Amino acid sequence: MPLTILPESRRQLDKLVTIDLASGTDTTELALSGGMRIKCQTTLNSISNSDLIFVPGIWGNPRSSLPKLKPMMNWLVQQYAAGSTLCSIVTGSYFLAEAGLLQGKSATTHWRFFDEFSQRYPDIKLQRKRFITSDEKLYCTGSINAVRDIMLHFVEQLYGESIASEIARQFTHELKRSYESLLLNEDQQRSHHDEEIIKVQEWLDQNYQVGCGHKRPGEKI
Numbered sequence: 001m002p003l004t005i006l007p008e009s010r011r012q013l014d015k016l017v018t019i020d021l022a023s024g025t026d027t028t029e030l031a032l033s034g035g036m037r038i039k040c041q042t043t044l045n046s047i048s049n050s051d052l053i054f055v056p057g058i059w060g061n062p063r064s065s066l067p068k069l070k071p072m073m074n075w076l077v078q079q080y081a082a083g084s085t086l087c088s089i090v091t092g093s094y095f096l097a098e099a100g101l102l103q104g105k106s107a108t109t110h111w112r113f114f115d116e117f118s119q120r121y122p123d124i125k126l127q128r129k130r131f132i133t134s135d136e137k138l139y140c141t142g143s144i145n146a147v148r149d150i151m152l153h154f155v156e157q158l159y160g161e162s163i164a165s166e167i168a169r170q171f172t173h174e175l176k177r178s179y180e181s182l183l184l185n186e187d188q189q190r191s192h193h194d195e196e197i198i199k200v201q202e203w204l205d206q207n208y209q210v211g212c213g214h215k216r217p218g219e220k221i
Contacts, residue, residue: 017158022047024072033059044075050084052154057091061113063120066098073099080137087139087154089147096138097121105135108142 023030023040031037055076058065066073077099080086088096093109094117096102106125109117118126127133131146141147156164 020047024069024075044072049082050079052085052087053079055086055088055092055095057089057110058094061116062091062094063116066094069095077101085137085139087141087150089141090143093117093140096140097124101138102135102140105138106130106133107135107138107140108133109140110142 020042021038021040023043026043028040028043029037030040053076073095076086076095080101086096086101088094088109090110091113093102093107094113097107097117097120102121102124104123104125106127108127108130111128114126114128117124131142132150133140139150141150152164152168155167
């Protein structure tokens with residue numbers, strides 16, 4: 001999704017943004033778990049600085065991949081120290097956590113791994129009711145829909161509100177800018193782990209804010 005929305009945003013405005021698909025290994029050709037092979041433009045070692053880095057998730061339990069990708073995690077630490085913003089895609093939060101970047105910070109991940117994540121990283125503030133967390137330029141997402149929302153957030157930061165609105169309309173008429181509401185809301189009591197309930201909460205907020213006041217003394221409703 002980042003490789004779809006960001007290039008489309010770039011075409012909407014004449015603003016130079018370079019987007020690279022980078023491999024965390026020594027080769028630019030990678031074999032995915034389903035057998036598909038992809039060709040990356042470069043490797044992480046060839047990138048000296050980045051403004052925004054997306055850390056992809058792993059299909060299934062990411063634990064077995066952690067030792068193999070230690071160099072990638074070291075690179076992430078260096079990039080973050082240099083000022084990069086990091087955004088993990090669902091279980092990609094494991095790599096940020098294993099690198100020590102999330103210690104003492106808020107984070108989320110795929111719901112299936114909540115308990116394991118919490119046990120493995122007890123010093124991280126796991127937000128089980130949040131699909132998006134943001135803490136000192138470290139973003140975590142807990143679902144694919146959350147990735148969509150955070151991408152619109154980044155598009156607005158890079159290109160402005162009008163471009164973000166245009167991208168939202170172009171991809172689907174149901175694409176709402178919910179990153180400004182419950183998904184990035186700091187009020188934990190009003191958040192929920194079920195995205196369908198979040199949609200209902202947003203609809204109620206939009207449609208029942210007026211006309212629900214309490215009766216004052218001497219008034220008739």
